[in-house]
Amino acid sequence: MDLVIINLIDGLFYGLLLFMLSSGLTLIFSMMGVLNFAHASFYMLGAYFAYQISMYLGFWMGLLIAPLLVGVVGALVERYGLRRVHQYGHVPELIFTFGLALLIEEVIKFFWGNNLMAYQEPEILKFALFSIGNNAVPAYKVFMIFTSVAIFIGLLYILTRTRIGMIIQAALSYPRTVEALGHNVPLIFMGVFGVGTALAGVAGVLAGPVLGTFPGMAFVLGSIVFVTIVIGGLGSLWGALVASLLLGWLTTFAASSSFPFASILESFGMQRPESLSDSYLRDLWTLTLPQIGPILPYILMVLILVFRPHGLFGKRDV
Amino acid sequence: MTDASQKTATITRAPALSLGQVLPWVISVIFLVAMPTIFQSNSAITIMNQMMITIVFALSYNMLLGQGGMLSFGHAVYMGVGGFFCMHLMNIVETNELPIPLPVLPIFGGLFGLGLATIVGSFSTRKAGTVFAMISLGIGELIAACSVIITAFFGGEEGMPGDRTYFMPFFGIEFLQQIEVYYLIAFWTVLSTLLMYLFSRTPVGRMANAVRDNPERAEFLGYSARWVRFFSFSAAGFFAGIAGALFAINYEILTETNLSTTQSGVILLIAFLGGVGFFFGPIIGAIVFTLLQSVLSLQSEIWQLYVGALFLATVMYFPGGLAGVLMMHVPAAKFGKLGTLVVPYIKTLVPAIIAIFGLAALMELLFHVRHASAGDDEMTLFWTTFDSHSVLPWIIACVATVGGFWLARLSAPSLREAWHRANTPKGRPA
Numbered sequence: 001m002d003l004v005i006i007n008l009i010d011g012l013f014y015g016l017l018l019f020m021l022s023s024g025l026t027l028i029f030s031m032m033g034v035l036n037f038a039h040a041s042f043y044m045l046g047a048y049f050a051y052q053i054s055m056y057l058g059f060w061m062g063l064l065i066a067p068l069l070v071g072v073v074g075a076l077v078e079r080y081g082l083r084r085v086h087q088y089g090h091v092p093e094l095i096f097t098f099g100l101a102l103l104i105e106e107v108i109k110f111f112w113g114n115n116l117m118a119y120q121e122p123e124i125l126k127f128a129l130f131s132i133g134n135n136a137v138p139a140y141k142v143f144m145i146f147t148s149v150a151i152f153i154g155l156l157y158i159l160t161r162t163r164i165g166m167i168i169q170a171a172l173s174y175p176r177t178v179e180a181l182g183h184n185v186p187l188i189f190m191g192v193f194g195v196g197t198a199l200a201g202v203a204g205v206l207a208g209p210v211l212g213t214f215p216g217m218a219f220v221l222g223s224i225v226f227v228t229i230v231i232g233g234l235g236s237l238w239g240a241l242v243a244s245l246l247l248g249w250l251t252t253f254a255a256s257s258s259f260p261f262a263s264i265l266e267s268f269g270m271q272r273p274e275s276l277s278d279s280y281l282r283d284l285w286t287l288t289l290p291q292i293g294p295i296l297p298y299i300l301m302v303l304i305l306v307f308r309p310h311g312l313f314g315k316r317d318v
Numbered sequence: 319m320t321d322a323s324q325k326t327a328t329i330t331r332a333p334a335l336s337l338g339q340v341l342p343w344v345i346s347v348i349f350l351v352a353m354p355t356i357f358q359s360n361s362a363i364t365i366m367n368q369m370m371i372t373i374v375f376a377l378s379y380n381m382l383l384g385q386g387g388m389l390s391f392g393h394a395v396y397m398g399v400g401g402f403f404c405m406h407l408m409n410i411v412e413t414n415e416l417p418i419p420l421p422v423l424p425i426f427g428g429l430f431g432l433g434l435a436t437i438v439g440s441f442s443t444r445k446a447g448t449v450f451a452m453i454s455l456g457i458g459e460l461i462a463a464c465s466v467i468i469t470a471f472f473g474g475e476e477g478m479p480g481d482r483t484y485f486m487p488f489f490g491i492e493f494l495q496q497i498e499v500y501y502l503i504a505f506w507t508v509l510s511t512l513l514m515y516l517f518s519r520t521p522v523g524r525m526a527n528a529v530r531d532n533p534e535r536a537e538f539l540g541y542s543a544r545w546v547r548f549f550s551f552s553a554a555g556f557f558a559g560i561a562g563a564l565f566a567i568n569y570e571i572l573t574e575t576n577l578s579t580t581q582s583g584v585i586l587l588i589a590f591l592g593g594v595g596f597f598f599g600p601i602i603g604a605i606v607f608t609l610l611q612s613v614l615s616l617q618s619e620i621w622q623l624y625v626g627a628l629f630l631a632t633v634m635y636f637p638g639g640l641a642g643v644l645m646m647h648v649p650a651a652k653f654g655k656l657g658t659l660v661v662p663y664i665k666t667l668v669p670a671i672i673a674i675f676g677l678a679a680l681m682e683l684l685f686h687v688r689h690a691s692a693g694d695d696e697m698t699l700f701w702t703t704f705d706s707h708s709v710l711p712w713i714i715a716c717v718a719t720v721g722g723f724w725l726a727r728l729s730a731p732s733l734r735e736a737w738h739r740a741n742t743p744k745g746r747p748a
């Protein structure tokens with residue numbers, strides 16, 4: 001029972017981290033119709049900026065300033081990069097963001113090198129808040145969970161209850177009409193892109209100390225974030241939330257269980273071969289759930305795309 | 319990215335072969351046969367082998383992206399799985415002493431790539447665009463992750479080794495030497511390039527272009543966009559499998575890196591740099607990239623940064639790639655005015671190149687100052703050794719960058735004017 005609760009908390013932590021990335025990505029998609037391949041790279045930029053700032057001004061200033069910087073970089077990328085490529089169509093846009101992801105990783109390596117950065121959580125939060133059984137739950141994780149929930153509520157409030165949120169929603173569906181009403185739609189797009197990347201930056205600042213700040217951190221999370229918004233349904237904020245939590249719990253529970261696949265084979269009446277090394281099915285006999293945990297999201301995504309192309313909550317096809 | 323004028327020309331052309339059609343192939347064959355006698359060193363032949371394998375792979379990738387409008391992030395899977403299958407075949411031949419000569423191995427690799435592509439293509443080609451890109455990414459990650467789980471087929475982290483010399487001798491050749499492998503790969507490169515070119519001329523290849531440009535209209539004409547995509551996808555899988563088999567023959571080992579999404583990204587980069595709008599674009603891309611890789615990686619630690627910047631610049635400013643830039647000069651050449659462009663080009667490009675080298679020197683200096691071990695102040699750049707912490711190299715690099723950029727900007731308007739004049743037919747006011 002203790003293990004289940006611990007896994008629930010860990011899954012929630014990972015799922016909310018995914019959500020902070022996927023919410024920005026899904027907003028950007030519903031706005032521009034393009035999947036931002038470089039989204040996880042902005043997450044990485046957030047972690048590195050925060051590390052650099054925390055060396056001089058401490059963790060809390062990093063949490064405040066780094067996402068702003070990332071947002072500015074994102075807005076500039078939209079203004080001078082994406083908007084230019086937009087005229088060629090969606091596929092070149094996707095290729096552009098892919099190239100951007102490559103370039104950001106190389107720039108990070110250029111300035112900070114290949115090693116893991118010594119970026120750590122603040123001293124105040126370095127204690128175990130409570131413990132379940134023998135497992136301590138660090139205060140930092142709980143802090144992170146609450147921060148991301150606060151961000152989600154704030155985002156939902158701005159998008160559905162404020163005037164600017166209404167304009168953004170209108171601009172997503174009817175950009176021309178909104179433009180005719182006198183709003184600067186390209187500016188709104190730039191702003192949403194900036195906010196989306198800044199959200200990724202926040203995720204980076206918060207996740208950097210826990211998951212490690214290194215040049216491959218974008219690559220580790222990048223494709224999972226895609227999978228999340230495809231499963232949740234592109235453009236749907238609620239879908240992104242549900243899919244993030246689903247994937248978070250799925251991967252944590254898969255990683256901690258010790259369910260062997262041999263038992264399935266035996267239930268089909270198959271005999272375990274005498275010498276495993278000669279059998280072509282030897283991998284099936286030794287397979288365990290933690291091993292296939294990392295590929296479960298991809299299997300889920302392919303199934304979703306084949307059987308329900310608009311995702312769990314999406315209203316339109318990808 | 320479309321080559322509309324070229325397309326109409328092909329449709330109206332008489333079916334008989336003209337000299338202009340045959341000549342490029344004859345020249346390339348002569349070129350490929352002659353190359354090893356010019357560059358005899360082993361390292362040169364290694365680079366050329368790698369280049370040819372990349373050419374086949376990049377062309378097969380362009381069957382999707384350039385000709386079919388399908389952006390794939392997982393094409394390395396078909397090459398890798400085809401290669402792994404060939405590795406197993408090699409081992410089976412070795413243990414059972416089957417009478418199969420090595421040169422037919424690529425057929426089996428291709429068939430296996432084709433088989434995998436038909437399975438995946440049966441559901442992934444339903445839509446083009448983002449859905450296809452996402453499914454290809456998912457399948458790519460899936461199979462790449464499987465490579466460490468299914469060790470019976472993929473060999474786990476050590477990879478799958480083999481030995482090509484146990485095959486039945488092919489007219490006395492046992493492929494012990496690198497040069498024999500070179501000619502084997504060259505033969506298969508020419509053959510598959512020719513087949514891919516012919517495929518792009520068949521009705522299904524032509525329809526792939528139509529479906530890429532306007533799937534709805536193609537459907538109205540009675541073609542199933544999905545089937546057209548499926549045929550292109552399967553054919554691309556076949557040729558990727560051939561590339562995998564050539565890789566297996568050349569390196570005699572395949573590892574999980576052959577399947578990784580990084581590899582799929584690299585081939586996208588190569589095809590796009592070369593230009594996806596023309597059949598020969600990926601060939602240029604493969605040659606240029608392999609040369610860049612083997613030359614730059616020896617000279618600089620941050621060569622991937624340069625490649626990334628070059629790629630992004632290509633996407634933003636030259637979406638036609640290198641082939642597109644080359645083909646831009648065709649109208650001027652037809653008017654016989656290509657010569658008038660030479661002087662303005664030199665005036666603008668030489669300062670621009672100086673500026674780029676200056677910028678690169680600045681980056682190298684910065685990188686060295688930041689990352690070299692303490693006390694190691696000496697660095698070598700452009701065949702000169704100097705102290706990276708002294709002021710002079712920084713000044714030289716800055717002056718080269720700023721000065722070159724300024725000069726290039728100064729002469730850019732005259733280049734634009736010359737370009738405009740060169741593209742105006744004679745007798746008409748410019």
